[in-house]
Amino acid sequence: MTDRQSYSIIEAEAGFRLPKDHHEYVTAEITQRCRDNLKAVAGVHQALEAISLAKCVASSSDVEKLRVTLKITSLYDYFAPHVFSASQVARGKPAPDLFLFAAEKMNTPADRCVVIEDSVVGIQAAVAAGMMVIGFIGGSHCPPCHAEKLMEAGAIRIFSHMTALPRVLGGL
Incomplete structure (x- = not known):
């Protein structure tokens, strides 16, 4: 939203x-x-360095807030110019619009996309877009029962440490 x-x-x-x-x-x-x-999630820089796939951000945050937070955490250069916001589409998450928009801009069919999500509505949006989605529960905002909620929403796997992301992606 x-x-x-x-x-x-x-x-x-x-x-x-x-x-x-x-x-x-x-x-x-x-x-x-x-x-x-604000600090980047532990291990995210190493994980992004190890992943050779095309990457983007598709967030409910507005474009300026995304730019600022990604720069503060030194993550902007991993994704730019592929930073997409719900403000660029008609409907935000849980609608699939944002993920479909990102896939189109990345010239990638939706069924070839993998989404990393930490929210139930984000997972619902990715599933509605026909994308594979992996749940991340390592954020400080994730309560103990969060993994179950993400799985119920449609995540195919769950991980809690960003350093595991390259291995998780390699196992798909």
Whole structure:
């Protein structure tokens, strides 16, 4: 879901309108906190170096937030210019639009794509797009029962350490 879509839900459920500058304020606050605290998941640089397949990012975050966070974590150069946002399609995850858009831009048939996802709605989107999806549970935001939820959503495998990703992909 895009930030703007989530704001609409918040407004509807809370019964009030957010200030007009809310998005800009939140974006600036998130950017500053990312600059101060954001770190790449352990082992991700090594994993990306070891994977020779074409790579992209297809995220619900807006394009600018993606650019900033990928640069802060020194991941941008692994993916650029193949960084895609839900703001570029009609419907965000769990709809398949974003993944299908990314596959088209990467000139790769959907059934030849492998998606690495850490969210249930992301896995649902990848499955709906006809893509193979592997669940990642190594993020600090993943609760103990997260693996089961990702498998129920359609992940074909689960891994918890980024250093295992090249081996997981090699086993497909």
